Amino acid sequence: MIYNEHVSLIKTPRKLAVRRFYSSKIVATLLDRTFFVFADLASFWLAWLVFREGWATGGWWLVGMFFVTWVIVSYIALPRLHRILTSVYVPDYFIGRTRTADGILCDPVNLAARGSEEQLHKVMDEAGWSLADDITPRSAWKMVMTVLRRKSYPNAPVLPSFLFGCKQDFAYQQEVNGNPSQRHHVRFWRCPKGWLLPSGHQVDWLAAGTYDRSIGVSLFTFQLTHRIDENTDAERDHIIQTVRHNTKSVRITILKNFSSSYRSRHPGGDFVRTDGDLPILELSKVKSQKSTLQQFGIIMDGTIHDRLPKNHETLLKELWSRCPPQILFGCGLIVIVSLFTIGQILLDTANWSEFAREMVTEATVSVESANVIILSTMVLNFAIVIIELALAGVLLRGSNRARIMLLAVASATIITESLSITVGRINMAMAFLFVMIGIHIMVVMLFSSDAARFFTDKRFR
Template sequence: MGADALRKPRGAREVKAVEAAADRAFFILGGVAALWLAAVLLRDSLQWSRVWFLLVFWLVLAYLALPRLNRVLTRIYLPDYFVGRARTSDGLLGDPVNLALLGDADRIHCTMRRAGWTRADELGWTSSWRIVTATLLRKSYGSAPVSPLFLFGRQQDFAYEQEVDGSPGKRHHIRFWSCPPGWMLPGGIPVDWLAAGTYDRSVGLSLFTLQVTHKVAESIDAERDHVLASLQNAEPGVPIRTIRDFSTGYHSRNGGGDTIETDGNLPIVDLQPFPVPAGQPTEPGSRSARRPAPVVFGSLLVAGRGLAALALAGGVLAPGDRPLEVSLGLPSGMAEALEGLLVPATVVVAAFGAGELLLAWLIFNGRNWARITAMALSAAAIILQATAVLNGAALPGFGDNLVGFSLDVLLLIALSSQRARAFAHRRTRQPGGTLAQPSEPPRPR
């Protein structure tokens, strides 16, 4: 146990352990529920009148079920230390690390600009929509975002690219990660940055998740040499040392299922002798500390649940001149029996709705206990649904609780994601709830 853990009060350690256990349980339950939802959608899409459900089935399978399944499985069979490969957000082995650098971030930014590279935009709502429209309409987008890959447990600090033929579907690109303080390559060789350069040749479907993604050219060594040539043109005489056979030469596949091959050599580019010229524009930070999309999406789902409860309570409390059996759709005998419970029950529903709105606001602002509470409510609803099915009830289907079940699954997937956990933990650690630079928490065990 580390010194920081020993200094924490015992109660705080116990709370943290309970939260970690809850996160693991919700993470796994979210994956199982997503697979169940995909199976339900596939069943409903087999009817000609609902064949359009195949699109919904693909979206759920590719963007919810398979990524979560890969994340759970890779945590079991892949080592959690440096193996010379980046990882995808789903935990799969991604692009090989094929370049190392010495020097600070400003020196890298200056050299990359001089070498004719463009810094990639951060991945967000606007940039994601822009790259989709640019790809479909075959428009140029020279600073299109790249997908996140992870090294040292965190996303790349920044990426650079060169668009080819004015198409965002084809481009040279390279991601950069700063090394942890004191970290060395195997063999005791110190470097400041590691990078992974590959060439995107087209757009297609991932072999492992069926998501739309860029397809990578097989020879990553050619892209590594292209990057080196551009750096040498920008800084003639730049020292480059190559570690021969840093990794065994191999043929393999990246996180999208594309075949890749490399000779295993690792060049180390030393930019330290080249100071940044005066007057060079400064670069923004590595990543802005914006709220992750899963947090925004999850808080909206919780808020929607609260608004629905308030609408239900308002409809019951203000039935107008309609009899109770008409306003609630109940038989007259049952309506009379429930007459005395109407106001207390409606108050409870209204209080639940107000509590959900408060919970959504707290989730949006990064309160970890609120995130766990919201997941617990959705998990309870999913477990109750599963229990009813095991006891003979019908599976949720089109027009039969499918929407409510789907929203609970979506909420559980969103708020149990790594990005949502990292955001909540970061806000919890920071005094006053201020944002810190993002870092990925340990993957669920």
């Protein structure tokens, strides 16, 4: 018995390796959370600096800086703040509401379906609904231009909403009078295998349908967004009516009192209300044919998942085996910063004597000391450029340590450059400094995102 106890206390190399792994995992998690919060605080700090300097300068600078402040707060600072807060108080399980990418409770789940994806696509197409485009730079730009010009865009993209930790698999919409500002739309999510509704019923798809009535400003983030109609039940009934009118084989099963009826806020600030019933589209009798790609066994799924249930870990591993855009864009920003820094070094070299003269006059140091300081600064900046580029290259290969180190370097740069800003009239040098701080904040935002963390997490490598 004593022998067995001594054997159990022996620290074998395997046990030590496991302990070191979990210790490093805990440290990495704490650092991730720290950088996640720091990025949000830094973005608010940058917004304050920009507004303060714009106010001190006045004139058109005030107008421009106010716009920049709005962009920083609305599209960077507040979304990250909501991510932090909603991770604390919003349940991470199914409650009959979708969530925005920021974690805010969004549309009510007011429709379900039983059937294959082909059957669902067929009935929606026959009902006169248009499959929404994925959000890409091209589709987003087209959406903006069509709204401004009041032109039709039948396949306009919809913002991602999340259910089961996943973005919608696809969405359908119907424009109203050719105006992209007003539209019926519905998002569909495939239910996890074996998952049951709280009532014990099994469905293949869940959906959330709402009606966009105009373009407005979000109450929670001040972003430009669609304002929706309060009566989500009317939109749900509209979807059912169009489907049944064009496909007679579709039957409807209604789960009465699936949830309590309620009236609540939508992320845009509008109220939404529902009676709590959940109609189910029964598609078993709908005849459909598999697409050519599926017949040949080719799968082309562009769905991006933010966080998935455990039974989707294999899919998650496959999705993030390729480099996510957050990593690519962040590394691109590092390259841009490096080019700016190299340009600054070359400019300083060309004006070496002038800088040395100013340093001797203002700092009362000798010429030799000024030359040493300038040379040391250039060498240090060049070394930082080399280190950042090397770390970015390693990060592209999936190194979590490189990601953490880049987060640390970017955070240190934000702090040092922010402290060098003084109140006064804005000039080109100060505007350039604001840009550099903003770029480094974006780097911290991108590299502390879930996508970047999943990509470099050793559990999925």
